[in-house]
Amino acid sequence: MKKENAIYVENLTKMFGDFTAVNNISFEVGKGEVFGFLGANGAGKTTAMKMLIGILKPTSGHAQVASFDVASQADEVKKSIGYMSQRFSLYNDLTIKENITFFGGIYGLKKSVIKEKTQELIDELGLKDEANKLVKSLPLGWKQKVAFSVSLLHNPRIIFLDEPTGGVDPITRRQFWEMIYREAHKGKTIFVTTHYMDEAEYCDRVSIMVEGKIEALDTPKNLKTQYKVDSMNQVFLKLARNIE
Numbered sequence: 630m631k632k633e634n635a636i637y638v639e640n641l642t643k644m645f646g647d648f649t650a651v652n653n654i655s656f657e658v659g660k661g662e663v664f665g666f667l668g669a670n671g672a673g674k675t676t677a678m679k680m681l682i683g684i685l686k687p688t689s690g691h692a693q694v695a696s697f698d699v700a701s702q703a704d705e706v707k708k709s710i711g712y713m714s715q716r717f718s719l720y721n722d723l724t725i726k727e728n729i730t731f732f733g734g735i736y737g738l739k740k741s742v743i744k745e746k747t748q749e750l751i752d753e754l755g756l757k758d759e760a761n762k763l764v765k766s767l768p769l770g771w772k773q774k775v776a777f778s779v780s781l782l783h784n785p786r787i788i789f790l791d792e793p794t795g796g797v798d799p800i801t802r803r804q805f806w807e808m809i810y811r812e813a814h815k816g817k818t819i820f821v822t823t824h825y826m827d828e829a830e831y832c833d834r835v836s837i838m839v840e841g842k843i844e845a846l847d848t849p850k851n852l853k854t855q856y857k858v859d860s861m862n863q864v865f866l867k868l869a870r871n872i873e
């Protein structure tokens with residue numbers, strides 16, 4: 630049976646040999662939700678995300694993304710999602726405009742649509758003067774914003790962001806989150822991993838993974854109440870550090 634949620638995960642497990650990287654996790658993400666996927670280094674976030682975007686086969690369990698099964702309908706999943714990795718995939722030796730055109734082609738968009746989208750995106754980002762500059766000349770924060778926009782080119786329903794704001798200042802991160810909210814308000818579902826706890830506060834709900842398992846999952850407000858602390862940072866420390 631197809632589920633109505635954007636993401637539906639049931640007893641998902643990934644083993645590498647006899648090491649269990651993702652241990653029987655279950656959760657659902659609603660349409661239009663901003664879902665934070667947290668965990669210390671090595672907790673299993675990237676492995677879980679790779680299964681959800683259809684590039685790593687689960688050892689056991691099930692997951693549906695945009696109503697498609699990640700194991701048996703991986704191609705459909707890939708068409709329905711946007712993905713931005715930590716090292717985002719822009720080409721440094723192409724200009725912003727060329728990158729957008731290039732990725733539009735990869736996503737199979739028509740030339741006329743690419744042209745229109747490229748202009749739209751450059752206007753939206755306020756990058757008119759930089760459009761013909763090489764990506765390598767841009768500050769990291771701008772590269773991240775362009776990479777995020779590129780991941781939206783094919784109008785995906787769900788966007789996976791793997792530590793999208795690593796290494797930039799709080800103001801630039803805040804601007805990036807404004808872009809995230811804009812997309813969520815348009816009805817897109819956002820699945821985001823981050824190490825920044827102020828960003829965890831911006832999510833509708835947050836899950837915290839510890840050693841392959843989801844140890845907590847709720848709204849930031851409820852988690853803080855449950856753990857009797859004032860910030861998500863303290864929630865995270867209580868959970869993730871307890872185990873070390």
Ligand SMILES: Nc1ncnc2c1ncn2[C@@H]1O[C@H](COP(=O)(O)OP(=O)(O)OP(=O)(O)O)[C@@H](O)[C@H]1O
Nearest residue numbers: 645648649650668669670671672673674675676677
């Ligand atoms: N292909 C693999 N073969 C063996 N072990 C792996 C493989 N991929 C990941 N692991 C292990 O699985 C565990 C979880 O890794 P994963 O990259 O999913 O963690 P993470 O939570 O994303 O960490 P980080 O925040 O550092 O990216 C780690 O112990 C890692 O060494």
